Amino acid sequence: MATCIHCSLPLPAASEVIFNEDGRAFCCTGCRSVFAVIHGAGLEDFYALRGSEQGAVPKRSGRAFEEFDDEEFHRLYVRIGADGFLTVELYVEGVHCNACIWLVEKLPGLAPGVREARLDFGRSVCAVTWDPTRIGLSQIARHLDLLGYSPHPARGGKSRELRRGEERKEIMRLGVAAALAMNAMLIAFALYGGILSGMEDNMRDTFRTYSFGMAALAVFWPGRTFLRGAVASLRTRTAHMDLPIAMGLLAGLLGGAYNTFVGRGEVYFESVAFLIFLLLFGRFLQNRQQRAARDSLELLHSLTPSRARRLDAEGEFREVPASALLPGDRIELRALDSVPADGRIVEGESALDRKLLSGESRPVRAIVGDEVLAGTVNLQSRLVVEIETVGEATRLGQLLSLVESAAGRAAPLVRVADRMAGLFTLLLVFLSVGTLWYWWAIDPAAAVENSVALLIVACPCALGLATPLAIVVAVGRAARLGILVQGGEVLERLAKPGLVYLDKTGTLTRGEMSVVEWMGDDRDRGWIHGLEAISSHPLACAIEAWAGETRGAQLSSVKEYIGLGVEGELRTSMGFEVVRIGSLAFMDANQVEISPALSDRIAKLLARGLSPVVASKGSTAVSVFGLGDALQKDAKAMIDELRLGGWRVGILSGDHPEVVASVARELGLESELVFGGVSPEGKLQAVESAMKFGPVVMVGDGVNDAAALAAATTGVAVEGGAEASLAAADVYLSEGGLRQVARLLDGSRRTLLTIKRGILISLLYNGVAAWLAMTGRIDPILAAVLMPVSSLTVVSLAYRARTFRAL
Amino acid sequence: MNIVFIVLPFALLIAGGVLAAFLWAARSGQFDDMETPGRRMLLDDVPIKKEDKELE
Numbered sequence: 129m130a131t132c133i134h135c136s137l138p139l140p141a142a143s144e145v146i147f148n149e150d151g152r153a154f155c156c157t158g159c160r161s162v163f164a165v166i167h168g169a170g171l172e173d174f175y176a177l178r179g180s181e182q183g184a185v186p187k188r189s190g191r192a193f194e195e196f197d198d199e200e201f202h203r204l205y206v207r208i209g210a211d212g213f214l215t216v217e218l219y220v221e222g223v224h225c226n227a228c229i230w231l232v233e234k235l236p237g238l239a240p241g242v243r244e245a246r247l248d249f250g251r252s253v254c255a256v257t258w259d260p261t262r263i264g265l266s267q268i269a270r271h272l273d274l275l276g277y278s279p280h281p282a283r284g285g286k287s288r289e290l291r292r293g294e295e296r297k298e299i300m301r302l303g304v305a306a307a308l309a310m311n312a313m314l315i316a317f318a319l320y321g322g323i324l325s326g327m328e329d330n331m332r333d334t335f336r337t338y339s340f341g342m343a344a345l346a347v348f349w350p351g352r353t354f355l356r357g358a359v360a361s362l363r364t365r366t367a368h369m370d371l372p373i374a375m376g377l378l379a380g381l382l383g384g385a386y387n388t389f390v391g392r393g394e395v396y397f398e399s400v401a402f403l404i405f406l407l408l409f410g411r412f413l414q415n416r417q418q419r420a421a422r423d424s425l426e427l428l429h430s431l432t433p434s435r436a437r438r439l440d441a442e443g444e445f446r447e448v449p450a451s452a453l454l455p456g457d458r459i460e461l462r463a464l465d466s467v468p469a470d471g472r473i474v475e476g477e478s479a480l481d482r483k484l485l486s487g488e489s490r491p492v493r494a495i496v497g498d499e500v501l502a503g504t505v506n507l508q509s510r511l512v513v514e515i516e517t518v519g520e521a522t523r524l525g526q527l528l529s530l531v532e533s534a535a536g537r538a539a540p541l542v543r544v545a546d547r548m549a550g551l552f553t554l555l556l557v558f559l560s561v562g563t564l565w566y567w568w569a570i571d572p573a574a575a576v577e578n579s580v581a582l583l584i585v586a587c588p589c590a591l592g593l594a595t596p597l598a599i600v601v602a603v604g605r606a607a608r609l610g611i612l613v614q615g616g617e618v619l620e621r622l623a624k625p626g627l628v629y630l631d632k633t634g635t636l637t638r639g640e641m642s643v644v645e646w647m648g649d650d651r652d653r654g655w656i657h658g659l660e661a662i663s664s665h666p667l668a669c670a671i672e673a674w675a676g677e678t679r680g681a682q683l684s685s686v687k688e689y690i691g692l693g694v695e696g697e698l699r700t701s702m703g704f705e706v707v708r709i710g711s712l713a714f715m716d717a718n719q720v721e722i723s724p725a726l727s728d729r730i731a732k733l734l735a736r737g738l739s740p741v742v743a744s745k746g747s748t749a750v751s752v753f754g755l756g757d758a759l760q761k762d763a764k765a766m767i768d769e770l771r772l773g774g775w776r777v778g779i780l781s782g783d784h785p786e787v788v789a790s791v792a793r794e795l796g797l798e799s800e801l802v803f804g805g806v807s808p809e810g811k812l813q814a815v816e817s818a819m820k821f822g823p824v825v826m827v828g829d830g831v832n833d834a835a836a837l838a839a840a841t842t843g844v845a846v847e848g849g850a851e852a853s854l855a856a857a858d859v860y861l862s863e864g865g866l867r868q869v870a871r872l873l874d875g876s877r878r879t880l881l882t883i884k885r886g887i888l889i890s891l892l893y894n895g896v897a898a899w900l901a902m903t904g905r906i907d908p909i910l911a912a913v914l915m916p917v918s919s920l921t922v923v924s925l926a927y928r929a930r931t932f933r934a935l
Numbered sequence: 936m937n938i939v940f941i942v943l944p945f946a947l948l949i950a951g952g953v954l955a956a957f958l959w960a961a962r963s964g965q966f967d968d969m970e971t972p973g974r975r976m977l978l979d980d981v982p983i984k985k986e987d988k989e990l991e
Contacts, residue, residue, distance in 0.1 A: 226974045233975075249971040292967055299961045307954045311947065331939065338943060 133175070134159035162276040169238050171231060178227035189278045192447070193269035195435040196281075200452035205281040206265070213243055215257045216265060217282040219430040220272060223252045231275060239263055239271045251423055253282050281434075284426030291419045298412050302405075305350035309398075309405040312342040313912075316398035320909050329391065336388040336395055343384065343397035347377050351404040367550025369592055373407065375556065376400075376587025383580030393577050394908050396584045399915060406919055407592045414596035417603050418615050425612060425860055436468045437461075439512075457515045461506040463664060467513070469502050470522040475512035477690045479665055481505040484830040485524065487782020487806075489633050489641070489757040490739055491666050493691030503831050508664050509690060527808050527831050531856045534812055534839035543617055544883055545595040549588075556586055563902045578904050585897035585911045590918040594886030597926035602879040605932040610862035611872050618858040621842050622825065622873055623880035625774035627801070627818055629836070631828030632781035632788055634846055634864055636795070637757040639829075641666045643674040644738055644758055647729050648751025655681035655698050656743055656751070659709055663688050667741055667755055671709070674753075683707075689714065698745070709743045720744040726752050737787030756787065759794060766866035767795055773873060775825075778802060780811050782832045811836035827869055844869065875932035882929035886922045893918035 130139045132155035139145050139155055146154045154160040166174050195201055207215045220232065228247075232254055235245035241263030247254045254277075256268060272279045282288075315335050322332050347355070354377060357370025380400040387393035437445040439458040450468035453459065458474065461467060467480075479491040485503040494500060500513055502524040519525055560579040567575030599616030606613050613619060633639050657675035660668040684704075686696035693710015695718075708718060712730070715722065722730070722742065729752050730740045738754035767777055778801030781788045788804030803814060811826075812835040818824045819841060826833065826840035829847075837843030838856035845857035847864050854860060861868040897914050900906040960966065 226977055229971060229975055247971060248968045249974055250968065292964075296961050296964065296966070299966050300958050303957045303961060304954065307950060307957075311950055315943075334940065334943070338947070 132156075132159050134163045158276070162274070165274045166231070169234075171234055171237075174227050174231050177230055178225055189273055191273065193266040193273070193279075194447040195449050196265040196269045198448045198452060200449045201265075201281065204449065204451065205285065209257065212260075213257050214260050214265075215255060217285060218254045218256060218269070218272070218279040219282040219427050220247075220252055220254050220277040220279050221431075222277050223247065223249065228277070232272070232277060235268070235271065238275075239268050242268055250420075251427060253427065254279070280430040282427060283430045284423075288423055288426065291422065295416065295419060298408075298415060301350040301353075302408050302412050305346060305401075305405040305408050308342045308346040308350075309401040312339055312346070312398040312401035315339045315342070316908070316912065319395070323907070323909065333388065333391055336384075336397075339395065339397040340381075340385055340388055343381055343400045346401040346404045347381050350408055351377060354404070354407070367546055367553065369545050369549045369588065371549055372553045372556055372586075372588050373403075373592060375553065376583050377403065379580050379583035380587075383576070383583075387577075393573070394581065396581070396908055396911060399584055399908070399911050402912070402915065403587055403589050406589055406916075410593040410596040413600045414616060417600045421603065421607070421612055421614050425614065425854060428860070429854060434468070437465075451519075453515055453518050455515050455518060459513050459515060461500075461511045461513060463506060463508055463510070466505045467500050467502050469515045469518040470524075471500055471513040471515040471517075473498050473500060473511055474514050476510050478506055478508040478511050479691055481507050481666070483633055483639065485527075485832060486808075487631065487633055487830055487832050489637070489639070489783050489787065495691070507666060524831060527834060530808065530812065530835040531838045534835045534856075543595065543620060544880070545591065545887065548591065548887060552588060552591070556583065559586070559898060559902065566902075567904070574904060578901055581906050581911070582898055582901040585901050585906060585914065586894050588890065588894060589915055590890030590893055590922045591887055593919055594890055594922045594926065595883050597923055598879060598882040598886055598929065598931075601926050601929065602875065602882070602931040606872070606875055609868075609871060609875075609932055611868060611875070611932070612860040612862065614858050614860075618842055619876045619879045620883070621823065622859075622876035624823060625873075626823035626825065626841070627776045627778060627821075628770060628825045628827065628869070628873075629778050629780045629801075629815060629818070629840070630866075630869075631826075631830065631833050631846075632779055632783055632791055632804075633757060634829045635760075635827050635866065635869070636763050636779070636791060637759055639757065639864070641670040641739070641755050642758045643670055643753050644756045645733060645754035646674070646751065647726065648743065652743065652745070652751055655683060655696075655707055656709060657681075658683045659686060659694050659696050659707060662686050663694050665691075667739065668694065668709075670755055671741065671753055692717075693741075705746050707743070707745050709741065712740060712742060715742050715744060715749065718744075718747075720747055720749055722749040735786065737784060737790045757783075759791065760865050763866055764795055766870050767797070769870045770866075770873065773870075773877070775873065776801065779804075780806055780814055780826070780828075780833075780836065782806055782808070782811075782830070808832040808835055812839055815840045825873075829864075844872065871932065878929070878931045882926060882931060885929075886925055889925065890918055890922055893921070 130153060131137060132139055133152045134154060137155055139153055146157055146160050148154065148160050148164065152163070154163065166172065205216050209215055223232065229249055232247045233245050235256065236242045241259050243257045243259060245254055245256050258265070258268060269279045315338055319332065319335050319339070321327070354370045354373045357368055358374030361368035361371045377400055380396040384395035384397050387395055434450045435447050436450050436453055437460040438448045438453065439460070440446050445460045453469050459468070473494060473496050475496065477495045480494045480500060481491050482488050482504045485501055491507055502522040520529065560582050563579045563582055564575050567578055596616070599619060602619055603613050603616060630636055653675045657672055657677060658681045660672040660675065682699040683696045684699070686694065688694045689710070693708055693714035695706065695708045697704045698707045708714065708720065720742070726749050733740045733752070733754040736754070738756040741753040741755060742749050743751040770777055777797055779788055779792055779797060780803050783804060785804030788802060792799065792802040806814065808831070811833060815824050815826055815836045816839055823841040825842045825844060826836045827844040827846065828837055829845060834856040837845060842859065843857040844859045844861060845854050846861050859872060861872070893914065897906065897911070900910070
């Protein structure tokens with residue numbers, strides 16, 4: 129099959145293929161122009177390097193990136209180097225293969241003045257260093273955009289920097305622990321030889337002393353974190369895995385030190401050092417996974433536009449970063465722009481989408497003098513807005529502070545492993561005292577020896593590894609399914625069934641208007657399509673999509689009345705006839721007659737929560753449309769799936785109560801769990817009161833859900849949602865719809881099962897080893913063998929477990 | 936076997952040196968990005984084109 133030269137996707141039908149001057153075939157003009165840029169710059173090797181891999185379909189924005197040159201932008205994102213060069217981190221879309229790295233890093237050749245471009249492939253972040261006297265940042269951004277990698281300022285630079293520092297520290301600790309463990313093990317091999325075939329005392333004591341040095345260093349340098357955790361656990365009287373671990377480490381170190389000093393008995397220094405390394409390794413993997421998840425979530429925020437077109441002193445609209453706006457500024461909002469601050473319309477007329485802010489699925493008409501709120505989207509036509517409040521004082525800002533306070537109140541989770549830890553510690557103390565008491569009567573030296581051995585071999589190494597590994601593997605698999613989990617404990621929390629509150633828009637429904645019901649003459653479809661084609665109002669678009677094609681209707685003098693409807697003249701066999709499509713108010717204003725049958729239908733539509741639209745010919749109505757936010761295709765099946773898993777399902781929506789009620793009826797949900805017309809504060813309240821009775825999962829996408837997401841036991845944000853809800857949620861689903869929610873819950877249940885299985889197995893090992901120690905049959909070699917074997921079992925179990933899967 | 940008393944500290948000294956080198960590498964950010972360098976090194980050389988091969 130023929131494919132596009134640039135993106136390697138199959139070519140469209142012959143009539144739509146696009147050729148360049150050399151006769152090469154492309155699937156779209158975007159691909160052709162990217163090819164021209166790459167070719168023109170002498171970078172054709174890109175295609176050879178890429179091999180057969182598919183290229184990205186270019187998402188060129190074609191923007192001017194003016195705001196990249198703004199002072200405010202520079203203050204936020206640009207670092208000044210010692211040599212006078214500037215550095216910025218850009219999040220670039222569309223990076224997907226090795227050749228992309230090559231192409232992006234060739235930027236200095238394309239844009240003179242750029243010193244260096246380094247791409248971090250895993251994060252899609254490109255660090256660009258440039259000479260400000262030779263080139264502007266907006267020019268650099270345009271070059272990247274030309275190549276098909278649309279750039280955005282990488283948000284969250286500070287917290288990413290903090291996490292990077294944390295990671296470096298952990299790597300260093302891990303390296304030290306590894307070096308000490310390996311060297312302690314080497315010396316231990318000499319000592320094992322001594323046990324088997326005899327060794328001079330002074331030689332043995334030298335080896336033991338060195339070995340003690342390694343272990344002591346390991347315990348007090350990289351192993352410090354366990355000691356600290358144990359102390360904190362004692363102080364707050366809450367069980368923590370660190371407590372039994374610290375006990376084992378200290379017993380091994382001190383007991384061994386005593387035996388080295390008096391020159392008899394056994395030492396377990398290599399076990400201590402190795403224990404620290406293995407445990408740190410497990411924790412490192414888990415933390416790393418978590419940091420990667422946070423990074424990618426924060427970078428996702430970069431995609432939300434944070435710029436505005438502000439009227440400057442010369443009377444022109446220029447792009448500036450949204451944070452540079454001040455009250456009194458005038459900004460221009462084009463169709464599909466999101467509103468950056470609260471203000472009032474001074475020019476123009478349009479429809480606003482308040483879905484993210486309030487959950488309303490129907491667009492709202494806005495005219496001069498109306499208030500517009502930050503976080504809403506201008507749907508239809510150009511508006512000029514005078515800013516009244518910015519930042520935290522806006523309605524959006526208030527909701528965000530609500531989120532923060534709700535997040536602060538969220539109860540911490542007691543993890544399964546930590547719950548086990550308390551029991552484990554008690555048992556360990558009890559057993560070692562028992563061993564001491566029992567052996568004391570027989571041989572006091574052996575009594576101390578055996579109880580120290582017990583503490584060492586019973587140290588929960590596999591137990592400490594079981595949970596982090598099971599979670600790391602599960603989180604990785606989830607990410608491949610498009611489920612980003614912020615931290616493993618979330619999976620443990622989701623494993624037990626409770627109550628799920630769904631936000632209606634975007635989760636249960638598609639989040640966009642479509643024709644649900646229609647009554648009229650099929651022959652009218654042609655002119656209906658033709659008339660609606662000129663409007664960009666969401667209801668008009670839905671009807672246009674429904675009508676199919678224009679089919680030969682001849683229309684003239686078509687005119688749109690913003691927020692009301694469209695009007696035109698249709699040519700018929702008897703001359704021209706006025707045709708209109710629009711709201712009831714529009715029909716009233718034009719004295720259109722609506723027959724009793726149609727008005728009856730309209731009343732029924734209204735009762736079902738649908739938006740009625742009327743089409744008229746001459747002065748009589750001929751068609752009625754009922755528009756609504758249609759249910760997702762698999763909504764019903766997935767809700768049944770959730771219920772099968774023991775979950776109760778409810779709706780918390782800001783949309784009109786009758787709309788919500790009709791959705792609930794269709795899905796067969798219990799009416800006492802369905803709430804419509806709920807304010808953001810109301811959602812928060814509903815979630816908090818439900819949490820008194822058990823875990824609550826909140827699924828939502830809007831700013832209006834954000835506080836509830838933060839307060840709920842687990843908050844799940846859905847794709848396409850507002851930035852605030854992303855920040856507040858524990859889980860992000862990169863695909864809308866309930867299927868992902870069901871996958872998440874199913875995967876979490878399986879992950880907890882895996883964790884429990886790992887814990888059981890490690891306890892089994894510990895039990896056997898403890899029994900050997902208590903009966904005085906264990907020695908350092910056996911202990912050193914048992915520990916890695918038990919860890920290995922747990923590790924392979926965690927990797928083989930089938931947790932997240934496609935449903 | 937007395938040589939062990941000299942070799943052992945010496946070996947540990949070398950290990951300490953290697954560890955110091957590792958710590959320096961970690962601190963200066965050599966492990967920050969574990970993915971890109973592995974891919975980048977595959978690309979630095981321009982692949983041999985047909986014409987070049989024919990010349991040889």
